[in-house]
Amino acid sequence: MTTLDDRPSIAVSTVIFTLQPNESGEPELRIPLVRRIREPFADLWALPGGPLAQTEDLADSASRTLRETTGLEPRYLEQLYAFGDPARSPGERVVSIVYWALVGGDEAGQVFDSENVAWFRADDLPELAFDHNLIVDYALWRLRTKLEYSRIAHGFLGDTFTLAQLREVYEVILQRPIDPGNFRRTMEASGTVVATGERLTGTPHRPPQLYRYNAEPTASNEFDLGPLSHRVLTAKESA
Template sequence: MSADISLAVSTAIFALRPHPDTGLSALWIPLVRRTRDPFENRWALPGGWVSPDESLSDAAARNLLETTGVEPTYLEQLYAFGAVDRSPDRRVVSIVYWALVRPEQADAATDGDNVRWFLADDLPELAFDHNLIVDYALWRLRTKMEYSRIAHAFLGPTFTLTELREVHEAVLQRPLDPANFRRQVEPTLVATETLVTGGRHRPPRLYRYDESVRLVDNGPLTIATPRSTP
């Protein structure tokens, strides 16, 4: 790569957390406040430079851990963003990843003055072209939700059909007919012998995904354990 072109990675991380107004599950994304120019004090996607001796996915995982404390179980390469004018001080090509985390992983992430969770569909003006990147990542997530089993990344190893449907509804932002949804997803699931007891209605059965089938068509990528930095 030419010396006057820098290579970076950025990651859009999605988690399902309660909406502050409705209490229903909604997509959230963590952002990092920039502490220097360009775009000082503006929010941006977590990311950083790629070291000469690490792969792109290793760099993405390392930068996530260093900036947000998040260690995602799902990480997939999204797109390369390299418009000539995307950075005002140099030519930067960013390899963008997107990650999905479960609620407990999101709750354990860094949250403070310089790292904060935002509703993914209601973001402020971000640094660089990061609003465009988030829009593209949301489009990719919602498209995959229609034809793949990517919802697995938001759930634990077992779940009820209602929990699975609520994930789809939160991501797609529309209600789904329970009966139709059940018919569509049951062929991809394995019913366990466990029932969820303690409720007032008939105990729902727990399901798991059939692990003999890949989660999605293009992922997840293998994530190496991030190396600590001096």
């Protein structure tokens, strides 16, 4: 018998990262998951996503999923990997093309859980559907690796931020302290950020300078996707 099931189907899923303050006020790396309502893996948590529409671009599909799940626009979006093990989905063959995204902490803080969507600490997940635990592990590894040589950290923040806020992003994700002085010099020398001239007031102490992400590509910039760079959604383009 010849049916639709004779060829593998395509799904697009997205690992959505954000930083949200916990009870103590310290930011934590979190991702939203959706509860599956049908077999296979009914009732387990899974990455948001769905089948690829016939005329939809892969990145658009990831972006739409992200919007439908969180109500937010991604500040950074990049393809992660295509997972196609024939045994990864019982019953039918599904190839999942997975994206990973960063969303700003400010907006994400307004998002609350619904019955079928919940935010989990990225390093403390339950058993997920399919091979989604492996996928999140890989996305986490890629986020940490890329944070060290690329300029994506601002994707967790708003349009303007202090260097202390930016440094905190690095410290939370890389899970180690970073020297404030050296961090400041490295960032300013790289041209990744530019001072806005304004200062953040209302702090208990000396008011810090506000910075903005510098979208201009600098010499130490082309570490991204090379010839595919235009396929990456940046904060500037999404605005």
